[in-house]
Amino acid sequence: NSDLILYVNLELVNKKSDRRYIVEEMLGQGTFGQVAKCWDAETNSYVAVKVIKNQPAFYQQAIMEVSLLSMLNDKFDPDDQHHIVRMLDFFPWKNHLCITFEMLGHNLYELLKKNNLRGLQLQFVRTFSRQILDALIVMKGAGIIHCDLKPENILITPKVNSAAGVKVIDFGSACMEGKTIYSYIQSRYYRSPEVLLGYPYTTAIDMWSFGCIVAELYIGLPLFPGASEYDVLSRMIEIVGGQPPDDLLREAKNTRKFFKHVGSIYPGNEAHDGLCSSYRVLTEDEVEARDSKKPKIGKWYFPRGRLDRLIFAYPWKNLNEGNLPGLFSDAFIYY
Numbered sequence: 038n039s040d041l042i043l044y045v046n047l048e049l050v051n052k053k054s055d056r057r058y059i060v061e062e063m064l065g066q067g068t069f070g071q072v073a074k075c076w077d078a079e080t081n082s083y084v085a086v087k088v089i090k091n092q093p094a095f096y097q098q099a100i101m102e103v104s105l106l107s108m109l110n111d112k113f114d115p116d117d118q119h120h121i122v123r124m125l126d127f128f129p130w131k132n133h134l135c136i137t138f139e140m141l142g143h144n145l146y147e148l149l150k151k152n153n154l155r156g157l158q159l160q161f162v163r164t165f166s167r168q169i170l171d172a173l174i175v176m177k178g179a180g181i182i183h184c185d186l187k188p189e190n191i192l193i194t195p196k197v198n199s200a201a202g203v204k205v206i207d208f209g210s211a212c213m214e215g216k217t218i219y220s221y222i223q224s225r226y227y228r229s230p231e232v233l234l235g236y237p238y239t240t241a242i243d244m245w246s247f248g249c250i251v252a253e254l255y256i257g258l259p260l261f262p263g264a265s266e267y268d269v270l271s272r273m274i275e276i277v278g279g280q281p282p283d284d285l286l287r288e289a290k291n292t293r294k295f296f297k298h299v300g301s302i303y304p305g306n307e308a309h310d311g312l313c314s315s316y317r318v319l320t321e322d323e324v325e326a327r328d329s330k331k332p333k334i335g336k337w338y339f340p341r342g343r344l345d346r347l348i349f350a351y352p353w354k355n356l357n358e359g360n361l362p363g364l365f366s367d368a369f370i371y372y
């Protein structure tokens with residue numbers, strides 16, 4: 038939106054004082070707006086200002102970002118110990134909602150790119166993973182689902198005593214557990230099986246994304262870089278070594294996008310009331326016929342050797358026992 042770039046290249050004007058935030062450079066651009074590095078003339082420090090696109094839907098969701106993040110900051114992490122970005126202020130500006138944050142460093146995708154996508158040293162993978170998990174534990178305690186955990190939304194913290202650290206940012210897609218409104222959430226590579234399949238979701242979907250991120254930090258490339266949802270799910274099934282259980286597929290809303298009904302497994306069993314359908318994954322041809330657009334099934338293009346050192350035993354069998362992803366974390370902490 039060139040309109041917005043123009044605004045941002047001028048000065049942000051806060052009501053409190055005429056020229057409080059002076060834009061220095063653009064830090065990033067996402068779905069919701071633009072983020073600028075600004076000099077805060079009132080506190081004499083740098084801050085990151087997120088200027089939300091001036092459309093009602095974005096404004097509403099930004100209000101959600103402000104309220105969930107202030108709750109997390111003030112109530113659940115008052116001493117700033119749990120690797121969640123600090124929100125400093127928010128204000129309306131020419132129909133844009135602006136949110137100011139503490140200034141942080143590069144995001145983890147930028148860091149991986151700088152490293153030529155070869156992956157980080159194990160010690161950094163460990164430290165970052167522990168810190169992201171720490172944030173996820175606090176979020177789970179608060180009943181908040183981030184819904185868009187990915188390397189772009191995890192930022193390096195400025196070096197304090199030269200110890201490397203990260204913080205989770207971007208609560209622009211977050212929601213409260215039990216008040217899940219949207220079904221199309223999470224960035225595709227990090228999208229959990231529940232969300233792909235259209236099954237009720239919880240904070241556990243962030244844990245799935247977390248697992249994908251840890252693998253990516255280590256490998257240097259996304260774990261499930263699917264060109265389509267079908268492609269992502271196929272890759273999951275290949276890596277995990279089996280498809281989700283029929284019980285789950287029977288209940289999920291999107292099963293037929295990915296699977297073909299192949300009959301009843303317990304014919305005549307009254308206890309199951311004739312609902313015991315079983316499924317197989319659609320073939321590529323069937324998917325093509327489904328949306329007459331062939332998904333690009335690429336080759337696995339990460340080095341398998343390194344991958345072997347991670348444990349990818351994903352317990353599909355537990356999914357239908359109310360034990361949704363979450364166990365994925367175990368695989369990474371102890372390897």
Ligand code: ADP
Nearest residue numbers: 065067068069070072085138140141189207209
């Ligand atoms: P969106 O919701 O549009 O994705 P984000 O909050 O994720 O917006 O911000 C977009 C990008 O801007 C991030 O990926 C990051 O690179 C940069 N950014 C955001 N917040 C900060 C911050 N506090 N400090 C430094 N850079 C930031």
Ligand code: MG
Nearest residue numbers: 067189190207
């Ligand atoms: Mg983002």
